Amino acid sequence: MSKPxxxxxxxxxxxxxxxxxxxxxxxxxxxxxxxxxxxTEFWALKDISFTVEKGDRVGVLGFNGAGKSxxxxxxxGVLKPTEGTxxxxxxxxxxxxxxxxxxxxxxxxxxxxxxxxxxxxSRKFIEQKYDQIVEFSELxxxxxxxxxxxxxxxxxxxxxxxxxxxxPEILILDEVLSVGDAKFRKKSENKIRSMFxxxxxVLFVSHSTEQVLSICNKAVILDHGKLIAEGxxxxxxxxxxxxxxxx
Numbered sequence: 001m002s003k004p005x006x007x008x009x010x011x012x013x014x015x016x017x018x019x020x021x022x023x024x025x026x027x028x029x030x031x032x033x034x035x036x037x038x039x040t041e042f043w044a045l046k047d048i049s050f051t052v053e054k055g056d057r058v059g060v061l062g063f064n065g066a067g068k069s070x071x072x073x074x075x076x077g078v079l080k081p082t083e084g085t086x087x088x089x090x091x092x093x094x095x096x097x098x099x100x101x102x103x104x105x106x107x108x109x110x111x112x113x114x115x116x117x118x119x120x121x122s123r124k125f126i127e128q129k130y131d132q133i134v135e136f137s138e139l140x141x142x143x144x145x146x147x148x149x150x151x152x153x154x155x156x157x158x159x160x161x162x163x164x165x166x167x168p169e170i171l172i173l174d175e176v177l178s179v180g181d182a183k184f185r186k187k188s189e190n191k192i193r194s195m196f197x198x199x200x201x202v203l204f205v206s207h208s209t210e211q212v213l214s215i216c217n218k219a220v221i222l223d224h225g226k227l228i229a230e231g232x233x234x235x236x237x238x239x240x241x242x243x244x245x246x247x
Contacts, residue, residue, distance in 0.1 A: 003089045004076060005170050005201040006052040006155070011084030013225075014047040014068055044070040046225045047084070052218075054090070054169075057202040059212030059233055061240045064069035068205045071222065072096055072174050075203065090169030090201065093119070098159030104148035108139055111147055115162045129165040136191070137161035138184070157184060171195060173204045195238055209237040219232050 046068045052058050062068050073079045075086055076094035101118050102111045112133055116126035126133075132220055134140050137158045139150075147155060173192070196202065198213070206212055212219055219236035221229040221243070229239055 002054060003087075004051045005054045005056070005088070005090055006203065007085075007087040008051070008075070009049050009085045010046060011048045011074065011081045011086055012043060012080060013067075013074055014082040015042045015044055016040070020041050034086075044225055045074070045081075045222075048222075049084075050204060050220060050227060050228050050230055052201060054201050055199050056218055057196065057204065057216040059216035059219035059220060059236070060203060060205045060222060061212060062235065063243075065224075066222040067225040068222055069096070069174055072203065072205060076172050088170065091166075092170040092172065093163055093166055093168035094172040094173045094242075095160065095163045096172065096190070098156040098163065101148045102155060102159070104138075105146055107146055108137075108143040108150070111158065112162055115159065119163070119166070121166065125212045133158075133161045133165050136164070153181070160188055164195070167195075167198070170203070175205055175207070209240055213237050224240065232242065 048071065048218070060068050060071065070079065072094065073096060074081050075088065076092060076096060077088075078094070078096070101115055103114060106114060112130060113123060113126050116129075117123070134143055137160070139154060139158055142150065142154065147158075150158070192215075202216070204212065204215055216233045218231065219233045219240075220227055221236060221240055223243075230237055
């Protein structure tokens with residue numbers, strides 16, 4: 001029996017939230033050293049356990065603050081869980097906060113190589129994919145312009161083009177199908193669907209049950225950091241729709 005693509009066991013994530021307002025870094029360190037800084041413990045995720053088999057496409061539903069994005073960051077390795085374990089089997093491509101890793105003073109071209117490197121790809125690999133990335137992003141006329149002059153939509157498009165230039169085994173999507181204008185959104189969705197056809201494993205956060213039903217075969221619901229339901233996409237989307245009506 002093959003290993004699951006993702007296995008999460010009794011995983012919890014704790015954040016310490018600063019209680020008081022601190023105006024600058026100097027004041028922060030003074031309060032920290034003199035032990036005058038008070039924190040509130042906040043469990044973003046609590047005792048989460050679930051398994052994603054290879055080839056499954058799992059939708060993650062939940063209201064704002066449910067812990068959806070935190071879950072994806074832990075599975076992607078961006079955050080280390082406070083408790084429990086997360087095992088990932090396969091090459092992972094996380095599409096979280098597209099373009100968040102860009103250096104604003106560098107051009108689009110320089111950021112393609114920088115972003116590619118942070119995702120673990122060699123310069124040679126990025127050179128081979130470079131033309132494809134630029135063409136898909138539709139930013140050819142702006143590729144030598146510093147990214148600080150890009151709109152947020154342009155940055156997201158470039159981030160999406162880089163992230164999807166690879167052939168991962170596991171794709172982690174956080175609301176990225178809302179990137180850019182309607183035409184680019186359609187193109188993004190088609191690109192991701194073409195990746196699905198290769199049997200890729202997907203974890204997809206969305207507020208839209210319509211998107212989850214069109215993309216996923218399974219789904220889970222997070223509520224206040226706890227996993228409260230898992231099952232087929234149809235069953236879980238119906239349950240989530242009922243939760244929306246009661247809210």
